[in-house]
Amino acid sequence: MSTQIPFDIQFLIIERLPIKSLLRFRSVCKAWKSFISSSDFIAFHHAHSQQHLIISYENLDDQLINYVSLLDDDQTAALTVPPLVQGKRVVNSSHGLLCMVNSFDRFSETQMAVIWNPAIKKSIAVAVPNMVDHQEFPFDYVVGFGVCPATMDPKLLKITFISNPLEIQSISCIPFQVMVFTLSSGKWTTLPSTTNLPRKSIQFEGSPTVIGQFIYLFGFDWRAFYGKSRNLIMSFDLTTHEFREVDIPNSLHGSYLSVSRLRESLVLLEYNSNLIDDKHVIHVWMMDDGDSKAFTKLFTINPLNAYVWGTMGFRESGELIIEWTHAAVDRTSALAIYELGLGHIMDLGIRGNKDSFYGSCYMESLLLLDHEDGRIIRFCYFHLSVIKSTVIMSTQMLPFEIQFLIIERLPMKSLLRFRSVCKPWKSFISSSKFIAFRHAQSQQHLIISYKNLDDQLQCVSLFDDDDHQTFVLTVPPLVQGTRVLDSSHGLVCMIDSFSLLSQTQMAVLWNPAIRKSMAVAVPNVVDPPPQQFQFRSVVAFGVCPATMDPKLVKITCVDDQTKAASISFIPFQVMVFTLSSGQWTTQSTNLPSKSIVFDNGCQTVLGQFIYFVGYDCSAFDGELRTLVMSFDLSTHEFGEVDIPNCLRDSFMSVFRLRESLVLLDIGPDRNNEKFHVWMMMDDGDSKGFTKLFTIDPPDTYVSETLGFRESGEPVIEIYEMHRTSALSVYEPGSGDIMKLGICGKYDSFYASSYTESLLLLDHEDGRIIRC
């Protein structure tokens, strides 16, 4: 075989192939397959394909729905209609996907929305949650569809509105007003009522249109006037899920409008009834793109001897496909091309029931390539059960909103019990949104573990108020033999001390508020002696705030700094455990330098970062350079925090004080008894550290600083005598020390601030996850 044809050329050829060949040629070789399936290629291909117009209508003979696809050159393309699509009408299209829905009986059935790619002949059905009893309540909804251009994720939008304007006053909120389905998650979610949802006085009508990242919808707003609505166009941003009203000329607020797309611009069709012969005159407005998004009137559709009932869409040439009849009373409509200049109608010879025509333009695309054809996504029963109790108008029922407002104010213990009140309460209390909310409302405690004089583990919680109240926590069996490592989102991570040679180290995730705990074995993958002395590891803990997933990080570093240069790489240097997966994974990229030695027990989690203290021994002079590293719980990336140069040769610990990072400067001598406290100041752009105060009580041996209270006072361990210590609070202003009446073994005190939360609610108590 002669030399291979360069990939560039191969790809240039692929780019010019029709879609059918593309589908077949994916099997040519791996490179072709991945090229054709890549999102870049899919986007490129879509941008270069021809526009089709697809129309669904009811056949005159059997009333079944027929489909026709028109190419821009007047040809009718053949369409294979998959079983899922049959019986469904066109809603709109985006990125080569069509959204189709069935007309259905609101009282009994579920509506199905089908996402269909006619070019590659794949379709997926998604059940539209029907969670309101339409028999009892005046609600209706519209469905829209669009592919988010940023993520290429197909999304369905469902907006529920009040169908009878007279009832708007008496309904305080629309339950599940806006729901969004994303194909990537396979789930519907309800947008929270705190986001800018459409006003409850808006009634939506007609088919939506997608342009770029926006779905445009037409609505009547009944808020301002009695008996007369203000008509408007709303946009829904597929990326941010935000609604906005589109500025339209004032004269249009009184007209019935429909939205359409002409090339890449938004077009409004303004329907004006001519009262004499009941004929619609349609004015066509196009949005000017540029700085001023104003609308310009393009032309008016008012053909002689024809009644126009609807528009199916524009061809790229600007011609319009319309549904029309000869006389106002005709029940049979025909499809035609309307030629703008002359006002002529060119009939296409397709007849169907009046008002049954729906159309949308689409361009061929390869989206859904990797999806299973014919899949049906149903929604879980959980949603249904909720709605039965969301009966907001009944005089008997207390509105759900009020129930939730009360639940939000209940103490933790009542929350745990009241999950059995009814199903909606259980799902509300267990929802991640509520768990996050509840955690944000909770008061800060300081949890302290220590060994009492009988060598027994004790855990106490210190309230963050003026009384310095402490109470003893019940220590679950798993927690025995461990100590506090850190805490995040109401979970306390406890870790046992262990000997490298014999045991496995255990990290215990403990939620003291709901009294659940689980243990996770920390993999000990370092070789047996004599290698063992070269490495040691630190374990840190944090809950990722974005996903609420508890994570453990284990970093292995070279123990003996003098040997760092001779070791080429550290095996399993960074391992991350996520509770959602129940597994440890080894990270292969973005590792900290092997010349950094991490200090055990010197880490703290703040927001999405875990901060570590490390000492870099790569300098030529052999001096250690102190640094603070961060680990991002979302992206698993390491970073370095800028610290003042004067701290570079000090031993250090990290803490958190409220929502700020605090450094404890021990000085160049580890046995120093004087600690300087520095706090990270976040002044917008510049993040600098400021020295707050020095912990230096007279005639006292502070053996350890354990943590900070919200007020800023450090909690410290003070050596007393006979290897015992006392827990105390240091008051920076006066330098006074207040003992809290808790004594334990010297050097056995560990602490972390924590706030109550409901995390781990759905986890089995006492579970042990082994490697």
Next chain:
Amino acid sequence: MSKKTLTLMSKDKQLFNIEEHLAVQSVTIRNMVKEDGASSVIPLPRVDSETLALVIEYLNRQQAPEEDEDYVKKFVDERGEIPTLLELAQAALDLDIKKLMDAACMKVADLIKDFTLEEVREALRIENDRTPEEEKAIRDEFQWAF
């Protein structure tokens, strides 16, 4: 210059007068006034006259801002019946009077926090949709909280 007065109409068609500058503590009323200019009567179709009387008493309070928190607490404490508080919370939510809504819900939460499940359901008119088995499963999980 005389102060402008608004008239509020309850569900049972009772009329209440209140000075506009006091009434606009309710965000809902403030928006209505802003939009409609001077509408003569504002209908509140979900608030009965007893509750509306309470709301108006609250809106008419003459308190220094620093005493306000205590006043709201005392105000709901004195009307410690759960049904009344629920009506009040509902009205405060509809009218968007945050402090009153907050206090009324907080008071209800305080009152019910040690209730049995049956008592909670009765107080908040909730239907029990759990089988005894399901209830037991939840109870067993957090035995210590019951």
